[in-house]
Amino acid sequence: xxxxxxxxxxxxxxxxxxxxxxxxxxxxxxxxxxxxxxxxxxxxxxxxxxxxxxxxxxxxxxxxxxxxxxxxxxxxxxxxxxxxxxxxxxxxxxxxxxxxxxxxxxxxxxxxxxxxxxxxxxxxxxxxxxxxxxxxxxxxxxxxxxxxxxxxxxxxxxxxxxxxxxxxxxxxxxxxxxxxxxxxxxxxxxxxxxxxxxxxxxxxxxxxxxxxxxxxxxxxxxxxxxxxxxxxxxxxxxxxxxxxxxxxxxxxxxxxxxxxxxxxxxxxxxxxxxxxxxxxxxxxxxxxxxxxxxxxxxxxxxxxxxxxxxxxxxxxxxxxxxxxxxxxxxxxxxxxxxxxxxxxxxxxxxxxxxxxxxxxxxxxxxxxxxxxxxxxxxxxxxxxxxxxxxxxxxxxxxxxxxxxxxxxxxxxxxxxxxxxxxxxxxxxxxx
Numbered sequence: 001x002x003x004x005x006x007x008x009x010x011x012x013x014x015x016x017x018x019x020x021x022x023x024x025x026x027x028x029x030x031x032x033x034x035x036x037x038x039x040x041x042x043x044x045x046x047x048x049x050x051x052x053x054x055x056x057x058x059x060x061x062x063x064x065x066x067x068x069x070x071x072x073x074x075x076x077x078x079x080x081x082x083x084x085x086x087x088x089x090x091x092x093x094x095x096x097x098x099x100x101x102x103x104x105x106x107x108x109x110x111x112x113x114x115x116x117x118x119x120x121x122x123x124x125x126x127x128x129x130x131x132x133x134x135x136x137x138x139x140x141x142x143x144x145x146x147x148x149x150x151x152x153x154x155x156x157x158x159x160x161x162x163x164x165x166x167x168x169x170x171x172x173x174x175x176x177x178x179x180x181x182x183x184x185x186x187x188x189x190x191x192x193x194x195x196x197x198x199x200x201x202x203x204x205x206x207x208x209x210x211x212x213x214x215x216x217x218x219x220x221x222x223x224x225x226x227x228x229x230x231x232x233x234x235x236x237x238x239x240x241x242x243x244x245x246x247x248x249x250x251x252x253x254x255x256x257x258x259x260x261x262x263x264x265x266x267x268x269x270x271x272x273x274x275x276x277x278x279x280x281x282x283x284x285x286x287x288x289x290x291x292x293x294x295x296x297x298x299x300x301x302x303x304x305x306x307x308x309x310x311x312x313x314x315x316x317x318x319x320x321x322x323x324x325x326x327x328x329x330x331x332x333x334x335x336x337x338x339x340x341x342x343x344x345x346x347x348x349x350x351x352x353x354x355x356x357x358x359x360x361x362x363x364x365x366x367x368x369x370x371x372x373x374x375x376x377x378x379x380x381x382x383x384x385x386x387x388x389x390x391x392x393x394x395x396x397x398x399x400x401x402x403x404x405x406x407x408x409x410x411x412x413x414x415x416x417x418x419x420x421x422x423x424x425x426x427x428x429x430x431x
Contacts, residue, residue, distance in 0.1 A: 003062050003123045010119055011056075011072070014111035015047060016040050019104050026100035039104060043079050046086075050078030059131040062123040065116070072112040080105045132174035139180050163191075170195055177202060229371050229406040237411055242342050246335040253329060260291055260326060267317035268295050273330055278347035281373045286339040288347060289330035293318025325425045331376045343414040344375025345402035346386075354395035362392045369402040372409070379405040379413075382420040 019040035051057055056071035080101065170176055176199045178188045185201045192199040203211065206223065213224040230238065250257075261272045274292040277285050294313040314322065321327040334340040340347070352359055360366040380386070380401035389395050405413070 003119075003126070004057055004059075007062065007116075007119055007123075008057060010115040011047070011051070011112060012044060014115050015044060015108050018108035018111050019043070021107055022100050022104035025103055026097055039100070043083055043104070043108075046079040046082045047075055050082065051075040054078065061116075061120075063120060063127060063129060063131060065120045065124075068116045068120050069113050072116055073109055076105055076108050076112065133172070134175040134177060135170060135173045137176065137178045137180075139178075139184070166191065167195060170197055173197060175200070229409055234409065238341060238414070239338075241411065241414070242335050245342050246332045250332050250336070253332075256326075257329065260321065260329070263317045264292055264321075267315045270295070277350055278374070279350065279370060280339055280347055281370060283367060283370045285350065286334070286347075288340075289333055291318075291321055291327040291330060293321050293327045328376055335376065339373070341373040341375045343377055343417050344373050345369045345378050345405065346381060346398075347374035352389065354389040354392050357392065359389075359395055362395050363399055365403065366395075366399060369399060369406070371406055377417060377421040378402065379417055382417050382424055384424065386424075 023039070051071070054071045054074040055061065056068075056075045058071075061068040061071055084101070174197070176192060176195070176197050178185075178192075178199065179202045180188055182203075182205075188199075188201060206225075209225050211223045211225055212227055215222040215224050264272050270292060272292060274290045274294070275287045276290070278288045280286045293315065295315060318327070331340055335342055348359060354362050378401070380398040383397075383401055385394070385398045385401060387394075
């Protein structure tokens with residue numbers, strides 16, 4: 001807290017210095033008096049508000065230099081924009097020159113970068129790179145004593161003096177981690193309940209099954225070992241976006257749908273659409289819709305054979321559709337039906353392989369990527385991970401991107417991926 005207060009104080013000082021220096025420069029430039037201190041008083045509360053939004057005064061801003069500097073820059077930009085909006089709203093823009101405002105923002109950015117680089121370096125050294133102090137108590141590998149002789153065999157028998165010794169040992173730590181036998185966990189919970197500290201016990205038996213939280217079912221405690229990546233609100237937001245986008249896209253692209261359907265029908269005998277089983281959300285199988293790009297009798301429903309650059313199964317029209325990703329357009333109907341999302345991990349055929357191994361044989365975490373609906377486009381695709389999977393690395397690259405997407409999902413991430421998709425519609429690995 002002292003370091004955060006120092007961070008706030010150094011930011012205030014940097015802003016004051018920037019406004020005063022900018023006022024001096026403005027007076028020399030324009031030959032008139034410039035309200036430097038008044039500008040500082042106006043921009044300081046706006047900087048505080050903007051800094052709260054951009055987490056400029058968070059714990060991370062103390063020890064992470066890049067995050068701290070980035071938050072300060074965004075906060076200055078936000079405060080400057082808010083100040084201009086307020087001045088336009090009240091009609092007082094004539095009292096401040098654009099030169100003074102621009103120079104104040106530029107100098108504030110420079111001074112904040114310098115002060116934050118120095119402060120974060122000092123804070124990281126002082127805190128040893130950690131925001132919170134932790135104490136590890138281990139009674140498995142030694143006698144159950146603390147601080148030179150505190151007995152811990154029976155917590156109900158501990159005297160006030162012994163509790164005081166335990167409190168002195170814990171001190172002002174933020175976190176206490178206890179390694180003990182399973183039958184001793186209740187004792188340690190009893191002893192640490194009144195210590196005003198975040199306390200945990202090590203449960204090595206769950207090392208292979210990460211525990212996310214502790215819950216309850218009726219009177220029995222439970223360990224939460226899995227949780228969906230999106231909560232109810234997130235799922236509602238994502239679904240509303242999917243419906244709105246897919247309906248608008250289908251209506252806008254109806255003429256293109258008709259032209260492609262006619263071209264597919266005339267290019268070779270067979271249906272216009274190709275339906276293939278794919279693995280979707282919760283590892284359920286659904287039929288994906290695509291414009292048929294291969295000869296009707298050559299379709300591979302199981303996906304055991306990946307399409308290659310010189311694949312003789314692909315028709316001339318199909319080759320054009322695949323190179324431009326236009327064969328994927330009917331998946332907008334999958335989105336409307338709820339089988340898919342606009343953005344998400346791409347759904348794979350049931351028996352797709354990477355170097356003669358089924359995808360889940362390459363990495364068992366492959367099944368984890370199905371915790372959300374598959375998408376028409378995804379993070380892996382905009383990073384260039386698409387096309388045939390000749391190597392195991394081709395699969396793991398996609399898997400890592402898919403799992404990262406699940407962990408970091410937001411509607412802004414979806415919009416960013418959607419914008420980046422326009423740059424990879426035509427790709428060297430699309431064939």
